[in-house]
Each structure stands twice: as structure tokens, then as C-alpha cells.
Amino acid sequence: MSLLEVEGLTKQFGGLTAVNDVSFVVEQGQICSVIGPNGAGKSTLFKLISSFLAPTAGRVRFDGRQVSGLKPHRVARMGVVRTFQETTVFKEMTALENVVVAHQLGLTAGPFGIFAGSRRARADTLRIRDSAAEILDYLGLGHVKDETAVNLPHGYLRGLGIAIAMAARPRLLLLDEPFAGMNPDETDRAMEMVQGIRARGITVLLVEHDMRAVMRISDWIVVISFGSKIAEGKPEAIRADEAVIAAYLGEDDAELGH
Amino acid sequence: MAQIDTSPPAVVQPPARSGAGRFLLVFAPLAALLLIGVPLFLGGMPYWLNVVTNACLLSFGSLGVWLTFSIGRVNIAQGAFALIGGYTVGLLTTALGLSFWVALPLAGLFAAVIGFVIGWPLLRLRGIYFAMVTLSLTEAVRLVFLNIGNLGGAGSVTNIPTPPGIASPMDFYLFAAVLLLVGYAGIWRLQESRIGGVFRSMRQNEELAASIGIDVALYRAMAFTICCFMGGIAGGAFASLQQNVYPQTYTVSDSINFMLYCFLGGLEFVLGPIVGTFALVIAFELLRAIQEYQALLYGILMIVVMLFLPNGLLSLRRLLGGRE
Amino acid sequence: MEQILVNGAILAANYALIALGITLIFSIMNVLNFAHGQMFMFGGLIVYWTVAQLGLPYAVGLAMAAVAVGLIGMAFEVFFFRRVMRDSTREENTMLLAVGTALLLENAALSLFGEKQRGIPPIVTGVYRIGDAFLPANRALVFGISLVLIVAILLFVTYSKTGRAMRALAQDRTATLLMGVDTARISTLGFGLGAALAGIAGGLLITVSGVNAGIGTAISTKAFIMIMIGGAGVVSGALLGAVALGFIEAFGYAYLPGSLTYLMIFVALILFLLIRPQGIMGKPWG
Secondary structure, eight states, rough: OSSSEEEEEEEEEEEEEEEEEEEEETTTTEEEEESSSSSSHHHHHHHHHHHHHHHSSSEEEEETTOOOOOHHHHHHHHHHHESSOOOOOOOTTTTHHHHHHHGGGGGGSSSSHHTTOOHHHHHHHHHHHHHHHHHHHTTOOOOGGSSSGGGHHHHHHHHHHHHHHHHOOOOEEEEETTTTOHHHHHHHHHHHHHHHHTTTEEEEEEEOOOOHHHHHHHHHHEEEEEEEEEEEEEHHHHHHHHHHHHTTTTGGGGGGTT | OOOOOOOOOOOOOOOHHHHHHHHHHHHHHHHHIIIIIHHHHTTTHHHHHHHHHHHHHHHHHHHHHHHHHHHOOOOOOOHHHHHHHHHHHHHHHHSOOOOOOHHHHHHHHHHHHHHHHHHHTOOOOOOOOHHHHHHHHHHHHHHHHHHHHHHTOOOOOOOOOOOTOOOOOHHHHHHHHHOOOHHHHHHHHHHHHHHHHHHHHHHHOOHHHHHHTOOOHHHHHHHHHHHHHHHHHHHHHHHHHOBBBBGGSOOOHHHHHHHHHHHOOTOOOOHHHHHHHHHHHHHHHHHHGGGGGGGHHHHHHHHHHHHTTOOOGGGGGTTTTOOO | OHHHHHHHHHHHHHHHHHHHHHHHHHHHOOOOOTTHHHHHHHHHHHIIIIIIEEEEEEEEHHHHHHHHHHHHHHHHHIIIIIHHHHHHHSSSSHOOOOOOOHHHHHHHHHHHHHHSSSSOOSSSSOOEEETTEEEEEHHHHHHHHHOOOOOOEEHHHHHHHHHHHHHHHOOOHHHHHHHOOOOHHHHHHHHHHOOOOOHHHHHTTTTTOOOOOOGGHHHHHHHHHHHHHHHOHHHHHHHHHHHHHHHHHHHHHHHSOOOHHHHHHHHHHHHHHHOOOTTTTTTTOO
16 A cells, blocks of 8 residues: 555636646655646645645545545644745744644643643653754754744755654655755755655655756656646656656756756 | 654753743742732732732733733733623622632633633634734623623622632732732743643744644634633632622723733733733822823823833843843 | 614714724734724814814814824824834734724823713704605715715825825835835825824714713724724725624614624624635635
């Protein structure tokens, strides 16, 4: 059984069909990418998978269980955790506090235990702080962990966004345009980070516009255009696919990864 | 499941212990002031003792509003829940003859239940919409009691008995002071716990909080319900202090005051609502000496604080170079 | 029936002035003007002072109310809001400052005018008959002035240069600044205009039902109800909200005890907001 199964997913806004009958699967341990020209419906698809939007038709199954229609926090607790485009973090908290809060999923004491300061809750608190510090170190943010997020340079914020998502202990991490707006050096580092995440046993599904990076790190690529899937396969196959080339026609050649 | 390994053991202080120290640093002087200082200095001044008793109860209600500020909602409904609490205590002690000590917790619970039921859907609103709708709620609840009165029901409750065991104004003051101290300790504990962290995260970004598995609707209802519980207790105790309750006992202005007390004291500090309430209630009484300009000066004072101490009176400490 | 419709129309016109003012301030400054009712009250008391105390003609009183309250609004923008909007870290701050200005105005009115209900005699006397309905000439005049002002304001924001700059500012502050518009000046003018409308509305109402220093919060609450119905920051929503509230109130008062009418309005409003949080005309948000 595949980890994530997307079946006939469709989303209409009024008369507009943003995502049209898209199906694909993501296997455990893969890095899978969804790509497509601007306005192809990538963002909508992303929100449908993370259940921030409910589909008009079709469904998403994770680990054999239906995800569509559940509240976003339930889906996150099942292990499907998304990041946000740009720099969505808890701005008034330090980097460490951001990640500590994100560990809420690891609660083993109930709300009243925490309130009463039970021993178990206190043990949790210590464990969470260690784990949060470790994640930040791993993502290269250890030296800024006590900075307030609002004061962090832009480049660190996306890493912090991923750290927050990692702290929620995902089994499937959904990355929303993780390389957008990065220069080649930054992209290389971010790609290493994504591969590192997979090395920790987390399956990655990313939605991305930057073809160059996608071609280099993906095991499997799904291409959508005008809301519909036009191709899927391994990077080499996608690079040679005529429908994909046609869809990207007019876009910068470099984006095809040549 | 991918388990984060915890190899490099970061040096992190046990937060519980350092937290207890910081707690006592504020709590001990506050308790000494309320339980020893006030009885000592104001014991022979019944008027001021009444003012301070009132301030304790208002502070207790403000602490609840502070909690809704911590989830990023400007709550102008606390007067409504104080009124509900007041009527609950009034009716239970007079019509049913229950003891105040049974009626008061019931008043809190009743306010909390109503708060939960109304709050769950309303908390979807944010910003000015939540502020406006809670303001409307205060007026709506007042009108409910007014109409019950007009239709021949109990529009007001008078002759509410003093709580058994409380024989003097000083006894009532001590009860109010202890209530406030318990409330302070509870809210402090709550905001230091991970629930407090969840509340703060929701204030900053509810979508992000949901994306990491936080049940945003449940937690914000929790904050609001606790707030309403405290409002109900404050209103119930006040009804017993006054020995009566009318639809006019809490109006929109009172709801606005609860909110202003928090803001003027400082939203970053649990002590904020207490400092804000005492400062404003006492300032208002002191300005009584200048008669007709009392209200005007009070208004000017408030604007000056907002302009020059936008983070509240307690931020003074930081401006003066004090420690965190 | 005709009487109810006539009453509703008169209320709606007066409310529209209030709703337009608060909407203007909200859309330009993104400030919910809690002091709007107090500005209304101040306008009424200024008319009372010029007409009943100084013995000047009503037209002078109404003009003074507009100018004085407009200046108060401009002063609030320049000295209070601009400063707090620049420095504040939390978005609640401007809302709380607005609450503070409301208290300031209310307390100033208490100190200057006392807490008595003040009114002036009708400006014109006589009664018109429309079908079965009676329309006192004074109310007809108030209605007429309100309508003329509403049309004037709509023309102003649609066609004048300043009005267009206000609308641009409401849509995109940064872009408007980049286009070379003096956003600070436009903000001040917008705040002043919104306040002046509240002052005029108060100055008109005092000839009908009188005003006291404590009336502000109730008027602000009505203003909030209107923008919650119509949608905050949208001119068409403000007008719709005013018409809706005016007629609901007129019908309610005709058939129900006064306090029950408002209770039902609040309950309906809260239920309505749960279904459509952005109001009828507002854009979805959040």
C-alpha cells in the first residue's frame, strides 16, 4: 500500500475548476514533487492534500485512512504536516520557542496534567526542549535559537518554518515551494536539507516551480497544467516528455533543468 | 515513525524550577500587600476598604479577559458574564435559599457553560468583528434580563444575603483578596504551561498552529470559557457584596473597562490586569477630589498612558532599565 | 403602515450619515472608531450650546458642529492615531486607543455640559400628511438635509481628486504612497470628514429627540451593528446596513416593546454573522 493516495481529486471555485481529476500515489521514503507552470493549480492541490481545503470530488488517503474532509489539525496529527509559502512562523517567539510549541503533538500528559505541573508533564517539557534544540541544530539554526523570529534574517525563516513542521513529527512532510526566491547557493543548501529530512525516514512531497532543483532531488515527479495531470514519472522521463515541454513552452529554458 | 533522536544534549534549564522562583518573586509581595498591607492601612477606612474589595473582584474578572487577549481576541463581553454570574448567585441564594458558597461556583460554571456554547461559533470571528460582536453580546444579555423584568419575571434581585461566615467588610475584603490571589496563581500557571504556549502561538498565526496539529477551535474555546467562568465568579461575588443585582449592574462600559484594565496594565504580564485595575480604580477615586473635572482628567490620564506606555504600565519597569 | 415606513426612512437617513462616517474612517485608516457615538453626541451638544445658549441660528450651530467635530477628528489622527500606528507592535493598540478617545470625549462632555438631556426646539413647525402617515416638518427637514449630505459625500468620494485619493488609500496604502499621494494629509482629511459626518448627524438629531453626554456608546453600538450587517469598510454596505437598521427599528418599535426589539436585533445579528462573517457586501477575509 502506498503512503499517500490521491484519487480523482477535483476542486471547483464557483464555475472555475482549479484542480481537475488528479490522481497519483506517493510511496514511503520517496521525495515526490508536483510541478507545473504558474497558475496550474499547485497551491490548491497542496491545500487539498493537507486538508486546508475540502475537495469538490475525489479523495486523499494517507496510510490507508481517508484524510479529505478532516480538520487540518487532525490530518497533522495523523502525520501529514505542511509548511507554508514565504515565511510563516510565530513571529514574537524565539526560534527555540517556535519549535517547542510545535511539539504539542508529542503530548503524553493530558491538558490537566500540564496545568497541574505533573511530573510527567515536566519530563515532557525537558524532552521537548532537547528535541527542539536538536532539530534547530540539524537544520543549521542552532546558533540563532534564542533570537526572536521577527529579528531573524529572511533566509533563516524558511528553515525555521521547516523546523516547526519537523517538530510536529510528520511521516509525510508537504513543502510548499521550498526553493522559491532562492539563489543557486541557497537552493543547493535547501536541497541538502530536504534530502536530510528524507534520510530521517520522512517521506517528502513538495510543490515547486523551480524545475532545476526538482529534477535533481525527486524520485518521482507529477506534472500538472491547467489543473489536470499531464505527466508523471522519474525525472529523466519527465525531462523528455513532449507534453511537459509543450506546457512549459514560453517559460525560460533553464527551468527545464538543461 | 520517525523519532527525533536526542543526541546532542542541549543545556536547558529545568523551566519548572526557575518558573517557580519567578512566580514567587511577584506572588509573595502581592500576597503580602493584599493580605497584610491593606488590612493594616485601610482597616479603619471603610470607604477605601470597599474600593479595594471592588478592585479585587474587578481584577479577577480582568484576569479572564487577559486570557482571551492571549489568544488574540479583544473580548468586550465580560460584563455579560459578570451579569449572568450576578443573577445566578442572586436567584440561587434568594429564591432557592442556597448558601453563597454553593451558589458562587455554580455561577462560575453557569457562565462558563453559556460562554462555551456561545463562544465556540463566535470565536471564528477575529479582529474588530469579534470585538463588535462581543460588545453586542454584552448589550444583548443586559436586554435579556431587562425583558425578563418587563415580562413580569425577576428584573432585579435585591436582599441578597451576605455570605455565611462573612461578618464584616474586612472579612469580605479578605475573601476577595484570596480569590484574586488564587486567580492570579491559576492564570500564571496556565500561561507558563504548554497550554499558554499554544495560546500564544494561536495569537500569532492560527493557520500555522492548526498545521502542526493544534485543535485551534478547542483551545480558543477553552480560553474563552475560562474567561467567562472568572467573569461569572466576579459578578456573583459582587452581587453578594452589593446585596443586589440589576440589568444595569454591568453594561457595555463595564465590558470595555475590563478590557482597558488589561491593556493599561500590560498585556505581556499576568500581573497586568491587576495593576491596571487597581491603578485606574484608585486613580478614579483620588480624582474625586476635583469634582466636575474628575471624568475629564481620568480620560486624559488614560490617553497619556496609551500614548507614552503603549505596552502598559508594567512596561515602565523595562523603560527604567529594570530587569525582565 | 405608512407611518412605520416614513419613520423608518427618516431613521435610515440619519443612520446612513453615521454609518458613512465610521466606514470612511475604517476604510482609510483601518481604525474602528469607537468614539463615533461620542462624536455624534458632541455634535449635538455643540448645536445645543450655539443655539440655546448663544442664541445663534440653527444653520450656524450645525456648521459649527461639523467644523468642531471634524477638527477633533483631525486632531485625533495627527496627535494620537498616527503616532500609535507607527510605533505599535500589536494590532489591538489602535482599537484600544479609539476606546480611549471615546472615553476622553465622553468625560470631556460630562465636564463641559453636565449629564442632563439637552434638546432644542424644532427648527420648523407644522405637519405634513402622506396617505395615513404624519410627517412633522422638522423631521422632513432633517431627512432632506441627510439625503443631500449623503449624495454630496458619495459624489465627493467618487469624483473629486481628494475623494479618489481616499478610495485609493483604502485599497492599497503603499501603492498610493508610491503614486505620490500625500497619504498623511489624506488620512487626516478622511478622519476629519468621517468625524464631521458624525457631528452633523448628532446636530440633526438633537432637534428631534435630544442628546446627553452618555448617549455615545449606544450610538457607537448602532454604528457597529450597521457595519456588521453591511460589511466593514464598504460604502454600499454602510448604506445598506443603515437602511436595514432604520426600518427594522421602525417596525420593531411599532409592534414590540423597545428593549425587546433590540434584543431581537442582536440575536439575529449574531446568528447572521455566524453564517456570513463579512456582512452582506464585505469581502471574505481571514
